[in-house]
Amino acid sequence: MHLVIDQGTSSTKAFLFDAYGHITYNEKLNHRLYYPSRNHIECDALEIFNACKSLISRSVKVSKNNPILSLGLSVQRSTFLFWDRLTITPVTMALSWQDSRSKDIVENLKQHSDWIYNTTGLPLSPHFGGPKYQKMINELPLLKKKITNGDVIFGTLSSYITHALTKIAAIDHSIASRTLLLDINTCTWSDECLDLFEIPKSSLPIIKPTYHNYGKVLDYDFNLNCVIGDQQAALIGQNGFSEMSIGMNFGTSASVLYNSGSKPNLINGLITSVLYSESKKKIYLSEGTINACNSLFYYLEKILNIDHKHMLWDERCKNQDTEGIFISGFSGIAAPYWLSGFEDIYWNINRNNKNEIIRAGMESIGFLVNDIIEMLRVNISTNFNLITASGGGARDSLLQFIADLSGQFIRRPKMRDKTAIGVYRILNNDYNNKIIDESDLYEPTTDRDKIIIKIKQWGEIISLLK
Secondary structure (H helix, E strand, C coil): CEEEEEECCCEEEEEEECCCCCEEEEEEEECCCEEEECCEEEECHHHHHHHHHHHHHHHHHHHCCCCCCEEEEEECCCCEEEEECCCCCECCCEECCCCCCCHHHHHHCHHHHHHHHHHHCCCCCCCCHHHHHHHHHHHCCHHHHHHHCCCEEEEEHHHHHHHHHHCCCEEEHHHHCCCCCEECCCCEECHHHHHHHCCCHHHCCEEECCEEEEEECCCCCCEEEEEEEHHHHHHHHCCCCCCCCEEEEECCCEEEEEEEECCCCCCCCCEEEEEEEECCEEEEEEEEEECCCHHHHHHHHHHHCCCHHHHCHHHHHHCCCCCCEEECCCCCECCCCCECCCCCEEECCCCCCHHHHHHHHHHHHHHHHHHHHHHHHHHHCCCCCEEEEECCCCCHHHHHHHHHHHCCEEEEECCCCHHHHHHHHHHCCCCCCCCCCCEEEECCCCCCHHHHHHHHHHHHHHHHHC
């Protein structure tokens, strides 16, 4: 048996896989997000670790006479905190990947954005680690002394969980790629970036490959053998281990992911990161990240006063048209525009029609996906025959709209938890055998006139934000 823990923005899931790759057990525990003020989004890392610990314990009990051979972790990527080096307990809240409170730091450093991008493969953004480090230091001056004394570690939620599970503070290449501190060419901490953000190398976790023996898990008889970013795992789960593979994953956030092969391929506006690594091998990723997917609909539940069980956004969107544009600004826009948080945009929207706002919100996700696909098309000079979509947010109305916008055929497998599948494939060294399962197919519309008008309107609104 292999155990996979998929740690996401609002919940943590456990999956037990048997020798044939079948899921024999799965369970989910939710955790809270905190919103202390606008653009501030936090979580409690200890609560999340305890959820991981509880799910591991339950999985061990369920496995009974079929011992667990190894554990793999997929984790949300750009969530950062400080924790005590000796006690392995958080000394700050964890700033969510959605948190953009450090946008003032980014504004003050914007003259460095070009060389930072060429070094790290990341745009200078408040969502990543360097600016979050500086903001937390400014807000909590006592941290400076703890850092000087070597008492605390700064890192991602994944590295904290890894430390708590194995007693070794380590971060894998795929998630280190989200720090604004990693040289994407050498996959080592960049001295220039560390100097810019005034971060001592000694305060960071050690960098390890994605597939690596991180050590024994707690008091159990198995090791942690994989740590990987959740979106990277999703692409591997979609058979994306081959160069030029492309996929989409829709969860709390969303991503369009392209396997760019053994060398980083910088595409302005997109993220370049490590898809997968082992001791003598690295595979790179070009990615367009969309900050708000399912989180957009949670946000709309609040501002439209809709109970969660009555939201059913996919059904509302299927029966609603709109000529307008709605863009939520609570978490800003990531790829390909990289705009920090702003006030919501309503253009040609009937604000009394909740379903129209929801439909326009759904369409904003589709527009961003289409912009990312088009950017990939232009930069790699190829068209995609078929794009696979996974994740809980991969709903009919959204996928059909993306097919219509992009002119692409979209495939959605019946099994949507491709993140867990991806980690299992790594643990089981199962990269070459493609998993073929039943799927739904979304074909683009043949009537392009209305779509072309909508794309033009979207572009005009975006140009006003930039």
